[in-house]
Amino acid sequence: MDVSGSLDTFPKLLLRNAAQFGDHAALRHKHLGIWQTWSWTQVLDIVRAYAVGLQRLGLKQNDTIAIVGSNCPKMYLSVMAAQMMRAIPVPVYSDAVADELSYVLGHADVKFVAAQDQEQVDKVLSVLEHLPHLKTIVYDEDRGLRDYDHNRLMKIDNVIADGRAALAADGSLAAKVDVLIDSGEGSDTSIILYTSGTTGASKGVVLSAKRCIDAATDTVGFDKLTENDVALAYLPLAWVGDHYLNYAQGLVAGFCMACPEGPDTVQQDLREIGPSFYFAPPRVFETMLTRLMIRMEDASAIKRSMFHYFLKIARKHGEQILAGKPVPLSGRILYAIGRMLVYEPLKNVLGLSRVRVAYTAGEAIGPDLFVFYRSIGLNLKQLYGQTEAFLYVTCQPDGEIFADTVGPPAPNVLIRIAESGEVQFRSPGMFVQYFKDPAKTAETMTADGYVKTGDAGFFDEKTGHLKIIDRARDVGRLKDGTLFAPKYLENRLKFYPNIKEAVTFGDGRDFVCAMINIDLTAVSNWAERNNIAFGSYQELAAHPLVYDMVGTNIAEMNGSLAEEKVMAGAQVRRFMILHKELEADDGELTRTQKIRRRFIADRYAALVAAFYNGANEADISTAVTFEDGRKGRSSARLKIYDLPTTRVPADFEKAA
Amino acid sequence: MRWPDANDVLLRVEGVSLTFGGVKALINVSFDVRKGEIRAIIGPNGAGKTSMLNVLNGFYYPNHGSITFKGKTRTRMQPYEASRGGIARTFQNVALFKGMSALDNITAGRTLKMHCGLFWQALRFGPAQREEIEHRRRVEEIIDFLEIEAIRKVPVARLPYGLQKRVELGRALAMEPELLLLDEPMAGMNLEEKEDMSRFIIDVNNHYGTTIALIEHDMAVVMDLSDRVVVLDHGVKIADGSPNEVKRNQAVIDAYLGVAH
Numbered sequence: 001m002d003v004s005g006s007l008d009t010f011p012k013l014l015l016r017n018a019a020q021f022g023d024h025a026a027l028r029h030k031h032l033g034i035w036q037t038w039s040w041t042q043v044l045d046i047v048r049a050y051a052v053g054l055q056r057l058g059l060k061q062n063d064t065i066a067i068v069g070s071n072c073p074k075m076y077l078s079v080m081a082a083q084m085m086r087a088i089p090v091p092v093y094s095d096a097v098a099d100e101l102s103y104v105l106g107h108a109d110v111k112f113v114a115a116q117d118q119e120q121v122d123k124v125l126s127v128l129e130h131l132p133h134l135k136t137i138v139y140d141e142d143r144g145l146r147d148y149d150h151n152r153l154m155k156i157d158n159v160i161a162d163g164r165a166a167l168a169a170d171g172s173l174a175a176k177v178d179v180l181i182d183s184g185e186g187s188d189t190s191i192i193l194y195t196s197g198t199t200g201a202s203k204g205v206v207l208s209a210k211r212c213i214d215a216a217t218d219t220v221g222f223d224k225l226t227e228n229d230v231a232l233a234y235l236p237l238a239w240v241g242d243h244y245l246n247y248a249q250g251l252v253a254g255f256c257m258a259c260p261e262g263p264d265t266v267q268q269d270l271r272e273i274g275p276s277f278y279f280a281p282p283r284v285f286e287t288m289l290t291r292l293m294i295r296m297e298d299a300s301a302i303k304r305s306m307f308h309y310f311l312k313i314a315r316k317h318g319e320q321i322l323a324g325k326p327v328p329l330s331g332r333i334l335y336a337i338g339r340m341l342v343y344e345p346l347k348n349v350l351g352l353s354r355v356r357v358a359y360t361a362g363e364a365i366g367p368d369l370f371v372f373y374r375s376i377g378l379n380l381k382q383l384y385g386q387t388e389a390f391l392y393v394t395c396q397p398d399g400e401i402f403a404d405t406v407g408p409p410a411p412n413v414l415i416r417i418a419e420s421g422e423v424q425f426r427s428p429g430m431f432v433q434y435f436k437d438p439a440k441t442a443e444t445m446t447a448d449g450y451v452k453t454g455d456a457g458f459f460d461e462k463t464g465h466l467k468i469i470d471r472a473r474d475v476g477r478l479k480d481g482t483l484f485a486p487k488y489l490e491n492r493l494k495f496y497p498n499i500k501e502a503v504t505f506g507d508g509r510d511f512v513c514a515m516i517n518i519d520l521t522a523v524s525n526w527a528e529r530n531n532i533a534f535g536s537y538q539e540l541a542a543h544p545l546v547y548d549m550v551g552t553n554i555a556e557m558n559g560s561l562a563e564e565k566v567m568a569g570a571q572v573r574r575f576m577i578l579h580k581e582l583e584a585d586d587g588e589l590t591r592t593q594k595i596r597r598r599f600i601a602d603r604y605a606a607l608v609a610a611f612y613n614g615a616n617e618a619d620i621s622t623a624v625t626f627e628d629g630r631k632g633r634s635s636a637r638l639k640i641y642d643l644p645t646t647r648v649p650a651d652f653e654k655a656a
Numbered sequence: 657m658r659w660p661d662a663n664d665v666l667l668r669v670e671g672v673s674l675t676f677g678g679v680k681a682l683i684n685v686s687f688d689v690r691k692g693e694i695r696a697i698i699g700p701n702g703a704g705k706t707s708m709l710n711v712l713n714g715f716y717y718p719n720h721g722s723i724t725f726k727g728k729t730r731t732r733m734q735p736y737e738a739s740r741g742g743i744a745r746t747f748q749n750v751a752l753f754k755g756m757s758a759l760d761n762i763t764a765g766r767t768l769k770m771h772c773g774l775f776w777q778a779l780r781f782g783p784a785q786r787e788e789i790e791h792r793r794r795v796e797e798i799i800d801f802l803e804i805e806a807i808r809k810v811p812v813a814r815l816p817y818g819l820q821k822r823v824e825l826g827r828a829l830a831m832e833p834e835l836l837l838l839d840e841p842m843a844g845m846n847l848e849e850k851e852d853m854s855r856f857i858i859d860v861n862n863h864y865g866t867t868i869a870l871i872e873h874d875m876a877v878v879m880d881l882s883d884r885v886v887v888l889d890h891g892v893k894i895a896d897g898s899p900n901e902v903k904r905n906q907a908v909i910d911a912y913l914g915v916a917h
Contacts, residue, residue, distance in 0.1 A: 032797060033792075033805075033808070034796075144855070144859050144862065261805045262803065264805070568816035608883075
């Protein structure tokens with residue numbers, strides 16, 4: 001097959017990779033304790049058979065096929081096979097409860113579902129009445145599915161085998177598939193990604209093949225990714241990040257995508273695979289560091305002091321060395337010793353030894369956290385993006401890294417700040433439309449072809465990099481006119497290891513209040529060290545000493561806020577620690593773990609009222625959804641603590 | 657659905673009595689376990705349930721009565737003979753090798769399946785190596801089946817209770833038993849762990865076709881999982897039948913269940 005034509009669809013890229021990289025590893029997966037490898041040639045062979053098998057089941061061009069599962073090769077192969085047939089894959093979060101699944105699958109009119117296992121098949125079967133177009137469910141793992149009605153169920157292996165048999169029986173079939181691939185156009189819908197829905201129901205973001213590939217080509221060039229790189233594909237399949245960073249960049253650069261053995265083994269798999277390109281949300285980096293610090297506490301005194309000494313050296317010189325800036329010779333020597341004794345072993349334990357480029361995004365990352373990783377020699381960078389842009393809007397180039405900005409525009413991306421302060425962009429990867437929702441599309445797209453991000457931001461004068469403040473619609477004002485940017489405050493709070501999640505209130509109110517989720521790992525470790533007994537999250541969260549500790553954290557943040565002109569008035573006056581962790585299953589977080597502010601304000605209206613009527617306690621009873629989808633109630637009496645605020649210096653008050 | 661054949665009896669207990677000095681733990685108990693079914697043994701504390709399991713796998717010898725397993729009747733049997741014959745069990749209080757990893761614990765379950773002599777095993781070469789690879793594959797299949805990949809190399813003492821129970825089930829499965837005896841598989845678990853365990857028990861029964869006899873206190877679990885239920889009280893069998901029959905039985909309600917629900 002001729003592969004010299006324009007490479008504007010993923011199946012064409014797959015053909016090219018098979019021709020160009022042949023025996024290079026394309027996919028890896030650990031099965032029964034052993035890493036299995038598929039080369040590009042093998043992947044092409046399987047995908048072709050799979051695509052034919054799907055076609056024989058009735059999959060047609062432009063049909064939608066839902067992909068429901070976690071990161072395993074069969075799910076990625078399903079995406080490839082669907083695209084080869086010019087059908088449209090629609091990945092869904094594997095932890096979505098049946099209702100969410102029903103909404104997305106119904107909205108996308110799916111004709112097929114590729115499900116990972118019994119759990120996912122069960123969910124799909126439970127909402128079958130909402131899916132009138134559904135023809136067949138194909139699945140990967142057959143455990144527990146033996147006794148199911150197999151009229152509409154088929155194992156993926158059998159689909160592939162069927163396709164392979166058909167290819168063997170009819171010699172012209174392969175050529176027909178090649179013609180189909182060749183006829184694919186850049187304007188074809190490549191995939192529909194449903195947004196996680198911070199504000200209401202999720203929307204189907206339609207992305208076209210050429211735009212996807214253009215965007216990925218730009219960033220592959222930007223970070224100099226090649227076929228020799230390796231990435232660990234552990235992010236949710238349905239999230240733009242996974243589809244972009246692993247799938248799209250993998251196909252464009254021809255690098256190897258390794259799938260973890262299971263969702264719980266990611267940390268071990270990371271060590272075994274040693275990826276060279278790595279992405280993780282700030283939360284993951286934070287958890288890694290927390291665990292590391294806890295383990296260091298248990299190390300022997302010599303190791304501990306060595307660790308802390310060299311971390312100090314790293315903090316002093318590490319970033320400059322990484323950025324290639326001048327550092328005194330003594331600093332270099334000490335850093336080199338530290339690298340040998342501490343930094344490299346540390347990175348090895350974390351599975352980051354071979355990482356050449358690492359990114360983080362999704363939330364603001366704490367400056368200390370960011371600097372820690374960079375100082376031990378990990379090239380960690382930030383990017384800013386969204387599904388509508390097919391990820392990248394900005395990203396930090398090597399050597400121009402700042403903890404508090406998200407970098408200059410990514411290659412070929414145009415950014416402007418609207419008068420309202422909203423960030424708007426035009427990018428190679430930008431979406432075509434929201435699926436079946438022209439009204440929302442029109443709302444999001446400006447007349448001159450820019451996309452409204454809904455985020456408020458500005459360009460930093462000193463560096464020319466973009467700074468994101470908050471979701472534009474969340475920014476409000478206190479009664480006295482002080483600017484209230486909830487996410488800004490929450491991020492500041494979340495930088496404390498004890499605080500996992502925070503929700504602040506203040507728009508149209510007299511002062512700011514905060515609901516806190518404690519971090520169970522960090523706080524329970526602290527409790528253990530201080531002989532504080534507790535039986536449950538709820539009990540620990542309500543402990544007076546925990547309240548005191550969190551209170552100290554918040555007071556400290558208030559102190560530093562007082563030094564910021566704009567934010568000084570938005571210090572947190574009252575707070576409470578919630579009795580339960582905010583959960584995506586309860587609708588309080590999105591599947592990408594972002595808080596759904598309005599929903600929380602509604603659900604905990606009684607608590608918010610208590611914040612502002614001066615009560616010291618509040619009762620709350622809420623419905624909770626268990627992991628199996630059943631509902632229950634959880635009730636508690638929560639204490640509210642008052643906090644001292646740091647007085648704003650007089651000259652600031654005048655200025656404000 | 658599986659339909660255990662009423663005539664295809666895997667294990668028959670006839671008139672078994674067991675005494676410890678003056679204590680009568682079991683008095684003239686008879687019941688059978690059909691091939692492929694999930695059979696529950698329930699009853700209040702001290703009813704003799706665990707004694708019954710101990711009799712079944714040869715740990716106790718009954719004073720009277722006989723046990724027929726796969727058509728072979730016997731009164732005295734050593735536990736290892738039971739294991740070799742295809743009976744595996746788990747324990748009420750997890751009985752794992754605490755310092756060993758989950759992988760090693762499960763592999764221990766395959767001891768009886770190892771055929772190589774000491775000589776080859778010591779050399780770990782030739783047939784011993786081939787055999788070990790084969791055993792490891794079977795163990796890995798069980799690890800995959802029970803979804804415990806993440807704790808493969810973790811010493812079991814460091815694992816939460818629910819996972820320890822799962823490892824113990826894994827060790828029992830490693831013996832590829834025909835009859836699996838589970839002594840309170842859900843004790844001390846939270847709701848989620850119970851649901852997981854129930855799922856595994858059903859899957860074991862379905863996937864490997866293993867016959868299962870289990871003791872359990874959680875009535876919801878028993879009623880959902882089992883095909884038939886034996887009820888013991890003070891060493892005497894007071895009822896035997898389908899979950900629904902047992903639930904309505906007045907003697908069972910009086911002795912154990914309390915108010916019918």
